[in-house]
Amino acid sequence: MKRAAPAIALLLAWALPAQAxxxxxxxxxxDFTTLAAEIGAKVERIGMREGERFRKGDILVAFDCSIQRAQLAEARAALSAAEKTVAVNARLLELQTIGKLENDVALAERDKARARDVAAGTVVGKCAIPAPFEGRVVEQKVRSQQFVQPGQALLDVLDxxxxxxxxxxxxxxxxxxxxxxxxxxxxxxxxxxxxxxxxxxxxxxxxxxxxxxxxxxxxxxxxxxxxxxxxxxxxxxxxxx
CATH class of the missing domain: 2.40.30.170 (Efflux pump adaptor protein, beta barrel domain)
Incomplete structure (x- = not known):
């Protein structure tokens, strides 16, 4: 009879698994994510270190974008020149001193310059990475003055x-x-x-x-x-x- 006690205890434990x-x-x-670089550039500043808190919109990583900003200035100057050419050609077309083809070419050049301006502006917009939400930095994967490639992980953050x-x-x-x-x-x-x-x-x-x-x-x-x-x-x- 004494040997049956362990068996009875085991049966009771099996019968009450949900409660016990x-x-x-x-x-x-x-929310959590890994922030990555979208452009190839040198890290100018890390806004937050591991464990530090941030608010949505705070700049977490800033890049040295001297070249990209110069390219944007060049694109805007080219767009300004193209728009002036279009304005002059529109007046000349009214006076019938130029043909429609020449005017159409000027319009196309303006559109190309506008597209380059938008592209350059988009690249400059990637020179700073804002916080997607309020939270904390989990891990810092790069250091200031380090050159990073597009797609390289920078920070792990969580909300x-x-x-x-x-x-x-x-x-x-x-x-x-x-x-x-x-x-x-x-x-x-x-x-x-x-x-x-x-x-x-x-x-x-x-x-x-x-x-x-x-x-x-x-x-x-x-x-x-x-x-x-x-x-x-x-x-x-x-x-x-």
Missing amino acids: QELRAQLSPR DSMLELDFVVPSKWLVWLKPGHGFQVAIDETAKTYPVKLTRVGARIDPVSQSVKVTGTIGGHFPELSAGMSGKVLLAPPAGP
């Missing part, structure tokens, strides 16, 4: 104004666990609990583990929380009848 299991979760930022909680639950919980459901999470690093509201349910159930990923949002502003922290989800299925 510990749900681990990790905080993640709502931690609204932190999300990702974790996995048994798929059978979807009968009662719906977006909007409120619960709490105990974060290890702070030893505190925080309110959470479920926002999303994964689109696919894992057929092996019969589980699904869900996401909740921390309710309120808690400066002590950071992306990457983890903890225990205080959530259990409702008691049966």
